[in-house]
Amino acid sequence: MNTTRPSYLDEQIASVKDKGFLAYRTGELPTWCPGCGYFGITDAIYRACLELGLNNEDICAVSGIGCAGRFPVFMNVYGFHTLHGRSVPVASGVKLAREDLTVFAVAGDGDALGIGGGHLPHVARRNIDITLFLFDNSIYGLTKGQSSATTLYGQKTSSHPGGNPDSPVNPVKLALAYGASFVARGFAGEPEGLKHIIKKAIVHKGFSFVHITSPCVTFDKLNFTWKNLKENHSPIDENLHDVKDMEAAMRMAEHERFKLGVFYHDSKRLSYHDNLRELALKGA
Amino acid sequence: MPSNDHYVIIGNGPAGNHAADTLRENDGEARITILSQESVLYYYKHKLTEYIKGKTGEKELTVRPSHVYKDKRIRLRLGQEVERIDPLENRLYLKHMEIMSYTKLIIASGASPRILPSVSNFGKYLALLSSYTDVLNQLPEIRKNKRFLVLGGDLISFKFIRMLKDMGKDVDCLLYADAFWPFNLTTEMADAASESLRKSGVRVLSEDGLKAVKQTDQGFDVMTEKGHGAIYDSIYAFLGMVPNISFVLGSGIDTDRGILVDDHLKTNFDNVYAAGDCAQIYNPDIKSYWLSVGWKNASVQGEVAAMNFLGAGHVINPSPKKILNVEGFTVDTSWWEAFE
Amino acid sequence: MSDMDLVVEICGSAGEGTISAGEILSRFMSEEGYDIMSFDSYPAEIRGFGKCVAHTRVGRGEVLTPGKYSDVLIALNDIHAIGQLPVLKEKGILIYDNKPPKYHLEDQSVVGWLEPGMIPYGIPLTELSIKASGNSKARNMVALGAFSALFGIDKTSFIESVKRRYGKKKQDIIDSNVNSFLEGYTWTLEHVRKIDPFRFDGTGAAVKRDQLIINGNEATAMGALAAGLHLYAGYPITPATKIMEIMSKELPKKGGIFLQTEDEISSIAHVIGAGYAGKRAMTGTSGPGFCLMSEFTGLAVMAEVPAVIVDSQRGGPSTGMPTKHEQSDLNIALNGGSGDCPRVVIAPTQVDECYQAAVLALYIAEKYQTLVILLLDFFLSNSIKNMDHPSPPDPKYLNTHVLPDDGDLPDFKRYKITDNGISPRTIPGKTGGMFFATGLEHDERGKPVYDTKSHTLMTEKRHRKHAGIAAEMIAPHITGCEGAVDIGVVSWGSSAGAAREAVAHATAKGIKAACFSTQFISPFPEQALRDFSKRCKKILVPEMNYSGQFANMIARYMERPMERLNMVTGLPMASEDILKKIEEIA
Numbered sequence A: 001m002n003t004t005r006p007s008y009l010d011e012q013i014a015s016v017k018d019k020g021f022l023a024y025r026t027g028e029l030p031t032w033c034p035g036c037g038y039f040g041i042t043d044a045i046y047r048a049c050l051e052l053g054l055n056n057e058d059i060c061a062v063s064g065i066g067c068a069g070r071f072p073v074f075m076n077v078y079g080f081h082t083l084h085g086r087s088v089p090v091a092s093g094v095k096l097a098r099e100d101l102t103v104f105a106v107a108g109d110g111d112a113l114g115i116g117g118g119h120l121p122h123v124a125r126r127n128i129d130i131t132l133f134l135f136d137n138s139i140y141g142l143t144k145g146q147s148s149a150t151t152l153y154g155q156k157t158s159s160h161p162g163g164n165p166d167s168p169v170n171p172v173k174l175a176l177a178y179g180a181s182f183v184a185r186g187f188a189g190e191p192e193g194l195k196h197i198i199k200k201a202i203v204h205k206g207f208s209f210v211h212i213t214s215p216c217v218t219f220d221k222l223n224f225t226w227k228n229l230k231e232n233h234s235p236i237d238e239n240l241h242d243v244k245d246m247e248a249a250m251r252m253a254e255h256e257r258f259k260l261g262v263f264y265h266d267s268k269r270l271s272y273h274d275n276l277r278e279l280a281l282k283g284a
Numbered sequence B: 001m002p003s004n005d006h007y008v009i010i011g012n013g014p015a016g017n018h019a020a021d022t023l024r025e026n027d028g029e030a031r032i033t034i035l036s037q038e039s040v041l042y043y044y045k046h047k048l049t050e051y052i053k054g055k056t057g058e059k060e061l062t063v064r065p066s067h068v069y070k071d072k073r074i075r076l077r078l079g080q081e082v083e084r085i086d087p088l089e090n091r092l093y094l095k096h097m098e099i100m101s102y103t104k105l106i107i108a109s110g111a112s113p114r115i116l117p118s119v120s121n122f123g124k125y126l127a128l129l130s131s132y133t134d135v136l137n138q139l140p141e142i143r144k145n146k147r148f149l150v151l152g153g154d155l156i157s158f159k160f161i162r163m164l165k166d167m168g169k170d171v172d173c174l175l176y177a178d179a180f181w182p183f184n185l186t187t188e189m190a191d192a193a194s195e196s197l198r199k200s201g202v203r204v205l206s207e208d209g210l211k212a213v214k215q216t217d218q219g220f221d222v223m224t225e226k227g228h229g230a231i232y233d234s235i236y237a238f239l240g241m242v243p244n245i246s247f248v249l250g251s252g253i254d255t256d257r258g259i260l261v262d263d264h265l266k267t268n269f270d271n272v273y274a275a276g277d278c279a280q281i282y283n284p285d286i287k288s289y290w291l292s293v294g295w296k297n298a299s300v301q302g303e304v305a306a307m308n309f310l311g312a313g314h315v316i317n318p319s320p321k322k323i324l325n326v327e328g329f330t331v332d333t334s335w336w337e338a339f340e
Numbered sequence C: 001m002s003d004m005d006l007v008v009e010i011c012g013s014a015g016e017g018t019i020s021a022g023e024i025l026s027r028f029m030s031e032e033g034y035d036i037m038s039f040d041s042y043p044a045e046i047r048g049f050g051k052c053v054a055h056t057r058v059g060r061g062e063v064l065t066p067g068k069y070s071d072v073l074i075a076l077n078d079i080h081a082i083g084q085l086p087v088l089k090e091k092g093i094l095i096y097d098n099k100p101p102k103y104h105l106e107d108q109s110v111v112g113w114l115e116p117g118m119i120p121y122g123i124p125l126t127e128l129s130i131k132a133s134g135n136s137k138a139r140n141m142v143a144l145g146a147f148s149a150l151f152g153i154d155k156t157s158f159i160e161s162v163k164r165r166y167g168k169k170k171q172d173i174i175d176s177n178v179n180s181f182l183e184g185y186t187w188t189l190e191h192v193r194k195i196d197p198f199r200f201d202g203t204g205a206a207v208k209r210d211q212l213i214i215n216g217n218e219a220t221a222m223g224a225l226a227a228g229l230h231l232y233a234g235y236p237i238t239p240a241t242k243i244m245e246i247m248s249k250e251l252p253k254k255g256g257i258f259l260q261t262e263d264e265i266s267s268i269a270h271v272i273g274a275g276y277a278g279k280r281a282m283t284g285t286s287g288p289g290f291c292l293m294s295e296f297t298g299l300a301v302m303a304e305v306p307a308v309i310v311d312s313q314r315g316g317p318s319t320g321m322p323t324k325h326e327q328s329d330l331n332i333a334l335n336g337g338s339g340d341c342p343r344v345v346i347a348p349t350q351v352d353e354c355y356q357a358a359v360l361a362l363y364i365a366e367k368y369q370t371l372v373i374l375l376l377d378f379f380l381s382n383s384i385k386n387m388d389h390p391s392p393p394d395p396k397y398l399n400t401h402v403l404p405d406d407g408d409l410p411d412f413k414r415y416k417i418t419d420n421g422i423s424p425r426t427i428p429g430k431t432g433g434m435f436f437a438t439g440l441e442h443d444e445r446g447k448p449v450y451d452t453k454s455h456t457l458m459t460e461k462r463h464r465k466h467a468g469i470a471a472e473m474i475a476p477h478i479t480g481c482e483g484a485v486d487i488g489v490v491s492w493g494s495s496a497g498a499a500r501e502a503v504a505h506a507t508a509k510g511i512k513a514a515c516f517s518t519q520f521i522s523p524f525p526e527q528a529l530r531d532f533s534k535r536c537k538k539i540l541v542p543e544m545n546y547s548g549q550f551a552n553m554i555a556r557y558m559e560r561p562m563e564r565l566n567m568v569t570g571l572p573m574a575s576e577d578i579l580k581k582i583e584e585i586a
Helices: A008-015 A020-024 A038-052 A068-074 A087-097 A109-115 A117-126 A171-178 A191-203 A226-232 A246-255 A272-283 B014-026 B045-053 B067-071 B117-125 B132-144 B155-166 B187-199 B295-309 C018-031 C078-082 C125-133 C136-150 C155-166 C171-191 C216-226 C241-250 C264-276 C287-302 C330-335 C351-368 C378-382 C406-411 C452-472 C495-508 C526-534 C549-554 C575-585
Strands: A059-063 A078-081 A102-108 A131-136 A182-187 A208-213 A259-265 B006-010 B031-036 B074-078 B082-086 B091-094 B098-101 B104-107 B111-113 B147-152 B170-175 B203-206 B210-216 B219-224 B229-232 B234-238 B241-243 B259-261 B272-274 B279-283 B288-291 B322-326 B329-333 C005-013 C035-039 C051-059 C070-075 C088-097 C119-123 C212-215 C231-234 C257-260 C281-285 C307-313 C344-346 C371-377 C383-387 C436-438 C477-480 C485-492 C513-518 C520-522 C536-543 C563-566
Touching (some): A038 A068, A038 A131, A068 A102, A078 C264, A087 A109, A087 A131, A087 C264, A109 A171, A131 A191, A171 A208, B014 B104, B045 B132, B104 B295, B147 B229, B170 B187, B259 B272, C005 C078, C005 C136, C018 C212, C051 C078, C070 C078, C136 C155, C136 C171, C216 C241, C216 C371, C281 C287, C287 C307, C330 C520, C330 C549, C371 C378, C485 C526, C485 C549, C495 C575
Parallel strands (some): A102 A131, A131 A208, B006 B104, B147 B234, C307 C371, C536 C563
Antiparallel strands (some): A182 A259, B091 B098, B279 B288, C035 C051, C344 C520, C477 C513
16 A cells, blocks of 8 residues: 655654654644634643653653544644543553553543543543543534533533523533642643643643633634633632642632632642552552 | 031041041032152052062052142142141151141051161161162162062062062072961961072071171172171061151150050041051950051041041941952961952 | 262352352362352342252263253252252152251242152251251251252261362361351261162272362453453443453552543543553453443454454343343444444354453454454353363463564554555554554544545455454364264353254264364354365254354354254253254254
């Protein structure tokens, strides 16, 4: 079989001497729409990896289905594009088998909160040391604009042209309620802040939940637009918010739905592997 | 209208089976149950010796197959012993701890081997053989063993000795002429019997008795009153039969040697009858009770008890006289016949 | 030694030591050189005083089935035992408690329901248990003592066996068991007159046989562990739960990982994640769970990730009959999932075969980078057999990554088109070996493509693996008459034991018959079946499902009419039923 690879980016990447974050990028041309927020998220992830000095081959990026699912195609690591909603348990399987790897689970809002919503509480309570990047554009983009679990009430979508009758979930609140040991929100339009959050999430030993808001420039021209998101988002004041305070995190998640930053971080809790070792010691 | 009657018959011999058949023929509705201590089907007792020799099979030994009971809707409960009867409450207490109710009861529990007081000290060394169960239990031993001592105190013993000789065994016989069952042997009878046995190679010890028995590695070391000493593999005692009525004692049902019944075979309870070897029957002619033995008597009594049980009012007649030849002597009897 | 063939059932309530008595008996018989097969049944509902039956067949030579009818029924509970009388043979033996603490009401005693011809032996189980141990809990041991006395079992050997079983338990527990056994033994010798012909000769052998007494789930788990299983993810479901419980205990000892997941989708997802990451992984489930897992069958095959699923079938469809036997997941095992999705299906026929089947499953999954389904069933999962301690798997089954050559790496083609369909494979951590795995159709490098040619070539590549697997499969097991026969029985899975037994009986009765059974369902030993078919006047396919899933499947290999025997009794296939059918059509 003779398949020709598009050389569009390969050559460009090859031409850069000190590749920097481009070392994490494959030569594949992203299939996302021009202007999509996911470019920014991807860049932030590349840069975080670079700054953490991670080896490409020691990273495993597992995705589900949807626009976000394509992410590993564009990242030069061990990538696994799995099934709709299942990036979290597959990533968990990778991590359980290979503790030495840095494992990312990538999921869209449909992936992580719709079809795969059932896995979230369990990966959180097990505290498996993976990082979930929830690419949330509040719409099913790949199937052309149906309502998702984070679509606003009344928002007009292709599946609800008369307005969405369902109310959205609050992803950060869910993650907190499920007992995730690291919960943060970033915004595709704030790549620098997002990068810092991602770095903390990767370094955190345990399950890290990173909710990343992004516009869908093609199917949502009214609600979660670049403009609206930028106007609404504001950073958490790190001096006022104690990331160890679960109640404060919950209150903020409930009342300040556009705050960016780390909501909650419990660095003392043992990861799943550490728990197994601890229990084995106790048993012995 | 379905009957609520439950007719229970204790005993699965000729009396019990004839009673059950008769009841079913005359009452299509009632529940009928036969209880038997033995866990084998109704069998011909007189064929047991042939069975031991291997000349008769299980099928020929059995009077009828089990489906007959299904067909007749007679429930056959085998291997289940009655422990006691409560005739006031119409209840049977079974040995395996089950309570059973009856509306009418026929006791046809037969007889079991007798141990004479003179040998009771040696009871644990003596083998008894009067039923199919005994045979099944002892068959491997009988076939294996070579040297037999038979305590000859009844007519079955002669048959058993014949069988052993046919099987090529060495047999000595201690003849209990004056305690013979079901009648004492006259000197003539005893002599004739001894002679006949001797002819077939049996050593007969007369007017003698057991003095000592010791169990050794070689077998049973036996010493008689008269000083005869020998070692045997088995000692078989055939010393007659006694009515099998231990479970009736103390129940309020009148007993003597057997269960006392009138000439209608009814006990002192209106709904309890007895028939066959276990019954002691009133004979108005002699104004006394008699025990009967034998297959045919039992069969007839079973039928009569069943008929009376259903209200027929039949009277049992002493059997006509029959002549019987046993080991060279003749017996003239009316109270028993066709012994096996 | 005699040609003993005895089926013993011990029936009691949960908590009466019914199942453990069966296990003690099986273990002893195996040590003494007899072969055993047990198939116990437990209360279907959660707890309480449900009925338990420990069913064991003891024999000489290979015991192929547990036997449909029993020779001996040991009743620890009268009411429950009454329900087992219909399977007691015509001249069967009943051992029962004739001295319970209080009187039974009329007709509530098991002995009352015996059919004429059966033999009851009443033993005061409760009384003797109290005498020997102070309470009535050791009735099971009293009963075993009675059984041993009745059947000529060497009591010293038996006691040694009981002691070995209890091993390090407290001395008073061992004493109470041994004393109760002896009490039953002695009482029975003194008081019971044996009138049945059964007798074990040759117990008390000086050299004890040390064998495993295990069920299919245990053998499967052992095989998987021996084959280097690293991760097991599972969700509780009857009848596969036992595998999960074993893994939970054993895997951590070997440095492996056990995970109880939130559902079966997560189980298979974890297996595929671990497989992708280069570790041997497995999950176990039953039909309803397999339905969920079938979401992932396609991904394993498409992304070429090793995965092993054990499906222990039960009565279906839907939740069906969780504690009943059936062989009705064949269709979904072969076809569950979307698209053209070649997978491997192995259905062991006997408990001991489960061990090797599990080794092979993990080996094939890894080497051929594909999905392997190990199809057990309720009967196989729960039936217990004696087997030799297995020797460790051949090293060739253990490390079977097809690694890339150095020359492959500069332009690594993870999905390289090859003659045998197997492409070189890297696992995360390998420098320069990074690739993208996807459930989308893809080119040799893993890049999603939807063109006609790529899909055709890749589909063919995935199917080509089966030729290699077929060359490594376990050959079909053929028994019975050689040459031309009147009846050829073609069987699969756990029904094969009954089929072999039926054919042996038929042959003994003068019917020319032979039996073909295969553990490999996909790929299938096509040529072997065609060769077998040629020598058979008639073909009979017995299986425990209604629609004849296996018969339908093999119809494509032999264009000829077939006789079928389809049963959905919820019970294991019985040789009696197959024999009856053979006699009907012969």
